[in-house]
Every structure is written in structure tokens, then in C-alpha cells.
Amino acid sequence: MSRTNSKLLQFTVVFAVVSALVYLIEYFIPSGKGGSLLFNLLFWVAIVEGAVAVVAAAVVTNGKWIFPYKRDLLGVYPLLLLITFLFVAFIPRIEYYPWAHEPGIWLNKNLFIIRCIVFLLAAFGTAHLLAREVLRDGPKKRFYAVIYLLVYVISQTSVAFDWVMSLNYPWYSTLFGGYFFIEAFYTGLALGGILTFLLYKQYQQMEGFPKAQMDMATLLFAFSVFWGSQFYTQYLVIWYGNLPEEVSLIVHRISHSPTRELSYLVIVLLFFIPFVTLISRKLKANPRFLLIISLIVWLGIALERLILIGPVLTVHPVPLIIEFFLVGALFIWVFRQRDQFLAVAGP
Secondary structure, eight states: OOHHHHHHHHHHHHHHHHHHHHHHHHHHSOOTTOHHHHHHHHHHHHHHHHHHHHHHHHHHTTOGGGTTTHHHHHTTTTHHHHHHHHHHHHGGGGGGSTTTTSOOSSSOHHHHHHHHHHHHHHHHHHHHHHHHHHHTTOTTHHHHHHHHHHHHHHHHHHIIIIIIGGGGTTOOOTTHHHHHHHHHHHHHHHHHHHHHHHTHHHHHTSTTHHHHHHHHHHHHHHHHHHHHHHHHHHHHHHHHHOOHHHHHHHHHHHSSTTHHHHHHHHHIIIIIHHHHHTTOHHHHTOHHHHHHHHHHHHHHHHHHHHHHHTTTSOOOHHHHHHHHHHHHHHHHHHHHTHHHHHHHHOO
């Protein structure tokens, strides 16, 4: 067995054990309808898939700014395997989806499970191929980057439509898939901002890092604007159409506390604060400030996920916190193992 396969097997065993533990927490602690597990799935899949997508986009566009970050951003991709295991643990909760007892051609339990697992495994497999090719600077790196981005768009669209939009059935939005994969890319850039602070001394030794940091911070600023435009475009279409099946989700959330106040806070966290502060070139060059802004972006994404699923599924704080820190601890563990794993996955 190769060293790569041995490391993957180690990750797989650890992920399976942790997923089994999450399953026990989810189903043996009174937690209502299991919104805590869905929240963790939605939050972490955006960060992991988004981080790899940032590298893939830079490879396709020949962005040299990614050089200091690419190894560290690619290093989190094994967590896509963990997310697949966690989704399997979530399967019994599908019965709480409003369509579960009146399934159709597309929205039926078996097809739902199959396509979600296939998309997650496809994202994991293409991310592995991309990491291997990028780190050895292989001739097919742009090809695998394009393939990953296609899978990424499909996977995040599935997350948006299947995991979230169908939870609010019959509400629908054709823009929801694009909104989700833009958000995931935004969280991936925010991970770059966090890494800038954590690995600043290491990055400083790399040629061209100051410019790379500025480019990454500028992209973070740009995606705050992009997120704002996606949010406004979606809201404008729903408001202008004023159709009951479209406005129900928004009305239900802005008509009650605390989702009304949290909804306004999300806009502040994901648009106004990054937009106003990252205009400053001086603040873009400050690693501590980038850390703060990146954590604000992650907080905004987390609150938005709670708003989207909270009114439908019960998000119990005890399993939510335990599961979040379990997955977070694994995120850190995988990241600390990245050099060993990527050394055998790459050159």
C-alpha cells in the first residue's frame, strides 16, 4: 500500500469513528429535529470546498498570488470525506423534510441520498487529483482545476437546492445555487485571511508574499461586494415578483425575533464591515485585521445558516456546540497533518 493510501486510510478510520460519535450525540441527546448536524454540514462544507475552489480558480487564471497559500488551502480537502460520513449520519433526519412523506420524481429519499453522496465524493476525488497535480506542477493542473470547479458548482448547488431550499418546500429560488457557491468561495478566501495571520512569519520568507497578501485581501473585499450584489439581486427578484411561494421564506424570518435581527446582522457582517474596512490599503496589509475580518465573515455565514434552517429544524445548543468543536478539532488536526499528507500526494 502506498503512503498516500495509508494516510487516506488513517483519515478514513478517524472520520468514521468521529462520525459514529456524532451520530450517538445526535440521536441520544434530546435534540429535536436535528438542525445542529445540518448546520455543521452546511458550515464546514462551504469552508472546505471553497478553500479548494480558491486554488482551482487561481490555477485556471494563472494567478501567481496563490503561491504562498496553495499548499495550506489544499491541505484541508480530506475533510470532504468527513463531511460525506457526517451526511450519512444525517440520513435519518431526512424524514423531517416537508416532501419526505409525499415524494416526487426528484425529491425522494433514495435519489436525495445517492446524489448528495455522489457529489460529495466527486468533490473529494477531484480535489485529491487537483492537489496532486498542482503540488507537482504537473501539465494537467489546469484541466483538473476546471474539472474541480465544475464539480464544486454542482456540489454547492446541490447543497443549496437539496439541503436548504427543499427544507423550505415549496419555496424556491433559481438564484440560490449561485448564491451558495459564491458564499463558499467567500469563506475559502476568509480561510486565506486567517492563514495570513497564523502563518505570517512562514509566509514572509516566501518571495512576493506582500503582494500576494494584498491580492488575497483585495479579493476578500471584492467578494464582499459580490456577495452583496448576489443578496440584493435575489431579494429584488423575490420582492418584485411578490409571489406567495417565493416570499414565504423571507416573510417568515423577518416577521419574528430573533431571526429578524439576525438577518440584518448577517448583512452587516458579510457586506458592510468588510466593504467599509477593506477599502483601506493599510488595513489590507495588517494580518491581525485580516484575521478579524475573516472571522467576521465566518460568523456571518454561520448566522445565515442558522437563520435558513432554524425555523424548520430544531437547532439544540448542546449537540450543536459539541459537534461544532468535534469537527473543528478535526479541521485543525487535518491541517496540522497537511505537510505529511501532501508530501506523498504531491511530488
